[in-house]
Amino acid sequence: PFEALSVETLAARLGRTAALTSRIGENASAWKVREVGDGNLNLVFIVEGEKGAAVVKQALPYVRLVGDSWPLPLKRSFFEYHALTRQQARAPGSVPEIYHFDEGQALIVMEYLSPHVILRKALIEGRQLPNIATDIGLFMARTLFRGSDLSMPTKERKADLALFADNVELCDITENLVFSDPYFDAKMNRHTSPQLDGLVAELRADRDLKVEAQRMKHLFAANAETLLHGDLHSGSIMVTEAETRMIDPEFAFYGPMAFDVGMLLANFWMAFFSQRGHEHDGDRATTRVYLIDVIVDTWSIFRKEFSHLWRTERTGILYQKSLFEDQGDQLGAEQALEQMLHSIWTDMLGFAGIEIHRRILGLAHNADFETIADQDLRANCEAKVLKFGRQLVVNRRQIHSIEEVNALAILMEKG
Numbered sequence: 001p002f003e004a005l006s007v008e009t010l011a012a013r014l015g016r017t018a019a020l021t022s023r024i025g026e027n028a029s030a031w032k033v034r035e036v037g038d039g040n041l042n043l044v045f046i047v048e049g050e051k052g053a054a055v056v057k058q059a060l061p062y063v064r065l066v067g068d069s070w071p072l073p074l075k076r077s078f079f080e081y082h083a084l085t086r087q088q089a090r091a092p093g094s095v096p097e098i099y100h101f102d103e104g105q106a107l108i109v110m111e112y113l114s115p116h117v118i119l120r121k122a123l124i125e126g127r128q129l130p131n132i133a134t135d136i137g138l139f140m141a142r143t144l145f146r147g148s149d150l151s152m153p154t155k156e157r158k159a160d161l162a163l164f165a166d167n168v169e170l171c172d173i174t175e176n177l178v179f180s181d182p183y184f185d186a187k188m189n190r191h192t193s194p195q196l197d198g199l200v201a202e203l204r205a206d207r208d209l210k211v212e213a214q215r216m217k218h219l220f221a222a223n224a225e226t227l228l229h230g231d232l233h234s235g236s237i238m239v240t241e242a243e244t245r246m247i248d249p250e251f252a253f254y255g256p257m258a259f260d261v262g263m264l265l266a267n268f269w270m271a272f273f274s275q276r277g278h279e280h281d282g283d284r285a286t287t288r289v290y291l292i293d294v295i296v297d298t299w300s301i302f303r304k305e306f307s308h309l310w311r312t313e314r315t316g317i318l319y320q321k322s323l324f325e326d327q328g329d330q331l332g333a334e335q336a337l338e339q340m341l342h343s344i345w346t347d348m349l350g351f352a353g354i355e356i357h358r359r360i361l362g363l364a365h366n367a368d369f370e371t372i373a374d375q376d377l378r379a380n381c382e383a384k385v386l387k388f389g390r391q392l393v394v395n396r397r398q399i400h401s402i403e404e405v406n407a408l409a410i411l412m413e414k415g
């Protein structure tokens with residue numbers, strides 16, 4: 001039966017797991033074990049032996065953030081493991097190496113990334129990582145394209161669609177916490193009060209916003225386009241100056257391509273709007289400029305790589321070459337590509353706005369704002385980004401370029 005690991009029991013329980021001992025050393029009594037999980041759901045241990053170190057991640061049968069009053073199935077570990085193997089195949093080098101998976105104990109033993117830190121933490125500190133736009137843009141294009149009917153053999157894709165369709169409970173978290181709770185007085189919601197009370201009431205009374213939020217939820221639930229990471233925010237990315245790795249794909253399922261892109265860019269926009277709250281720690285004007293550049297570059301690298309894959313790897317059942325290039329119609333496939341990128345763009349903006357709202361109004365907040373000690377300053381940053389998020393959701397069809405969105409962000413951030 002399943003048993004949660006602890007710092008005290010881990011060495012005894014995993015001391016004979018060859019995939020671990022071969023990497024970190026066989027003398028388990030000398031292992032040093034620390035629990036470092038700071039996420040909302042799981043246990044995460046770093047285990048150091050004589051030869052090296054590894055990470056052991058274990059799902060709990062409940063939501064760690066809330067406790068055992070909110071049960072959550074262990075099978076999320078199975079989906080995380082299978083998502084990681086697919087991401088590694090589709091975007092080699094972008095995720096941690098997996099050493100061992102134990103389905104019954106819901107645990108994954110994987111590479112210890114060091115000296116990597118969580119991207120969100122680095123951005124809060126005002127650090128400027130040079131490679132994130134390229135690394136994340138490529139990761140998104142490769143995984144989203146190669147997990148879809150544009151690329152995969154249809155039988156294989158349908159099998160994966162069915163496999164990940166069982167990740168019901170984690171989809172349910174997103175469907176409720178992200179797309180619905182922020183827009184009504186849901187039980188687990190919280191926000192900076194009383195400073196935001198007026199604006200929160202305004203947003204919850206905003207019919208256009210609510211209709212569009214439900215439109216985005218509809219897309220999320222019904223458009224099974226590709227295998228998503230499913231929770232691609234800056235807390236799911238580990239970085240050094242030279243390297244970027246995506247972690248934690250336990251929310252993986254078949255959904256719309258724009259969801260991962262929107263969630264990611266939303267977290268960059270939130271990093272941008274929260275910088276003013278961290279100015280006691282050094283001037284953040286250059287960090288803001290850096291973040292704007294990162295947003296432009298991430299979108300443009302995503303677009304470029306997606307287009308490249310479209311032109312060179314379109315081997316699936318959609319928009320076959322036999323209909324276009326093989327008939328001498330070079331423009332047809334380009335026209336279809338433009339249409340596809342356009343709908344990813346529009347939907348990405350909608351998902352981004354909603355991700356921003358839920359991080360300020362819902363249950364799961366971002367350290368970007370949570371770590372601003374001055375509550376008036378925090379609420380001021382939050383109010384600006386909430387209004388920006390509303391523009392993205394409601395006006396997404398009228399916004400035509402990333403430069404246009406950033407110009408809006410710069411204007412609204414100045415306030």
Ligand code: SR1
Pocket residue numbers: 039040041063065173174177231364
């Ligand atoms: C109850 S889980 C709350 C959030 O944590 C995860 O990281 C997801 O973002 C989820 O929405």
Ligand code: MG
Pocket residue numbers: 039040231236248
């Ligand atoms: Mg997570």
